[in-house]
Amino acid sequence: MKSAARTASYLHRPKALVNRVLWVIGVCLVVATVAEGQEPPIEIPPVDRKPYSANGFLELRPVMIWQDTDAALFRLRSFTDTRPDARTMQLNSRLQLDASYRRGWFGAQTRSVVDTGYTSGDWTADATAYEAYLSLKPAPSFTVDAGKKTLKWGKGYIWNPAAFIDRVKSPEDPALALEGFTVVSADYIRTFGGPLQVISLTPVLLPVFGDLNQGFGERGHLNIAARLYLLLLDTDIDVMFLAGGSRPARFGFDFSRNLRSNIEVHGEVSRVPNGVTAVLDPAGTLVQREQPATSIVIGVRYLTEANTTFIVDYYRNGAGYAPAEMETYFEHIERGFESWTVSGDQRALSLASRATEAGYGRMNPMRNYLYRRVNQPDAFNILYLTLGASAIVNADDGSYSLLPEVQYKPIENLELRWVANIQRGGSRTEFGEKQADVRLELRVRYYF
Amino acid sequence: MREGRLAEVSRLEQSGDLLEVLSNRVKVGVVARLLHGDVDGSAVLVEQKVMDRALLIEAHIKDFGGGVVRPATVETDSPLYKGYKSSMVFVQMKARTFPGEVFTLTFMPNLESIRR
Numbered sequence: 001m002k003s004a005a006r007t008a009s010y011l012h013r014p015k016a017l018v019n020r021v022l023w024v025i026g027v028c029l030v031v032a033t034v035a036e037g038q039e040p041p042i043e044i045p046p047v048d049r050k051p052y053s054a055n056g057f058l059e060l061r062p063v064m065i066w067q068d069t070d071a072a073l074f075r076l077r078s079f080t081d082t083r084p085d086a087r088t089m090q091l092n093s094r095l096q097l098d099a100s101y102r103r104g105w106f107g108a109q110t111r112s113v114v115d116t117g118y119t120s121g122d123w124t125a126d127a128t129a130y131e132a133y134l135s136l137k138p139a140p141s142f143t144v145d146a147g148k149k150t151l152k153w154g155k156g157y158i159w160n161p162a163a164f165i166d167r168v169k170s171p172e173d174p175a176l177a178l179e180g181f182t183v184v185s186a187d188y189i190r191t192f193g194g195p196l197q198v199i200s201l202t203p204v205l206l207p208v209f210g211d212l213n214q215g216f217g218e219r220g221h222l223n224i225a226a227r228l229y230l231l232l233l234d235t236d237i238d239v240m241f242l243a244g245g246s247r248p249a250r251f252g253f254d255f256s257r258n259l260r261s262n263i264e265v266h267g268e269v270s271r272v273p274n275g276v277t278a279v280l281d282p283a284g285t286l287v288q289r290e291q292p293a294t295s296i297v298i299g300v301r302y303l304t305e306a307n308t309t310f311i312v313d314y315y316r317n318g319a320g321y322a323p324a325e326m327e328t329y330f331e332h333i334e335r336g337f338e339s340w341t342v343s344g345d346q347r348a349l350s351l352a353s354r355a356t357e358a359g360y361g362r363m364n365p366m367r368n369y370l371y372r373r374v375n376q377p378d379a380f381n382i383l384y385l386t387l388g389a390s391a392i393v394n395a396d397d398g399s400y401s402l403l404p405e406v407q408y409k410p411i412e413n414l415e416l417r418w419v420a421n422i423q424r425g426g427s428r429t430e431f432g433e434k435q436a437d438v439r440l441e442l443r444v445r446y447y448f
Numbered sequence: 449m450r451e452g453r454l455a456e457v458s459r460l461e462q463s464g465d466l467l468e469v470l471s472n473r474v475k476v477g478v479v480a481r482l483l484h485g486d487v488d489g490s491a492v493l494v495e496q497k498v499m500d501r502a503l504l505i506e507a508h509i510k511d512f513g514g515g516v517v518r519p520a521t522v523e524t525d526s527p528l529y530k531g532y533k534s535s536m537v538f539v540q541m542k543a544r545t546f547p548g549e550v551f552t553l554t555f556m557p558n559l560e561s562i563r564r
Binding site: 140141198 | 547548549550551552553554555558560561562563
């Protein structure tokens, strides 16, 4: 028995030895391959594309505001707000969810935003569908969309007078998603050889009835707009118009062209032949002034070899107020505040509140502005660290707003952004009379 | 503003079967088009920012059949992200023809719809 076992063991030994030797050679080959930097081949699974997608972000945004208690707009606010604080702490949050579904010709897309905020003991919450529309794409050259959507017309970085059916961008974050309007629109595209390479037409129907699009303008009108896009001699050109009655009819054009691969120039012009502006006259009456208004944006964007971006935009607001008109407005608030605090007379401040809502309180209400921005990604050779600074200067009264910012992505899908808004100017100037002197904001955003 | 037009290749060198492209703010899609013509975007998963000033090394040319001869892998490294390497692996490449309308600014928001 013993002998038989020994014989079997002897017979099996060479096979086991060969297996061991082959295993060692295999390991050596793998180690040698990896050592030479050639990774073993990886099996890539086929990409399974789903017809739907969903993503978004969750954002926390604490804000600290130091108010200018002598500013006209702080005094005006103290008239309506019984507890105005010299320093305000806000805690805001936002949940944005983007979802889409595509199958064949058909597509559906939504962008929903839920905002909550806490300020001085008061909680607010708001849920809004920024976009929700259906698309039909029977061919690449023809698309029809119906529903709530943003159209993003215009080429300016923060001012877009030719964006006739978009809301106003925030100067603190021009890339922030904007709420759209409910429209029916189409895109028809044709391409050619020669100097005219592309032509596309985008007609838009925008109804304002009842609660539908009530923020757009006067109710009871079906508004019509259209944009004609040309790629002509390597220059993007858009020509657009808006008519229908909810807002005064207007037309305009914009262009964008790269002079070199790292220098781009852009511009916009809009003309409102029968524009109406609410003006507060020195006698203390709010009157509607009808006058044509031409607004212009001209700008340049430059990218250096060090990856620094410079943007300069000039904005001429044709419907804006002259310095004397703004002084009258601020003077009216000062006088009204005095009357209210001394004798309790609210009439002048009530009028000033109405003037603020009618036009004086909108973003950049005067005539000439200059915007400058510098942006440096991967600053100090630190990956995902972006430093930026922008300035909005009111060229009429010399007041300005400075916006330094730091952005960092420490880990994947997490973005930290710190931004300040410092508003400075003399008495009776736009930024000098803003209610906030300094605003500090930290934004923590997690993408999913 | 057409960001795509900011694409600029600062250096392009051919050495044997290796093509090195030192990109300058080139989007990954643009680089891929520069190198291979139309590619299946679903296989390109590298984040755009990693491509900034990245050194792109193309290798391993493969015949996908039907006259499609393309690199099967594209590798990059970055002077900012030292010690790391990105690899793009192209699989299941199929030639597709798109009309000129697809490559326009107006169609850009709908680009996702041409993916399969």
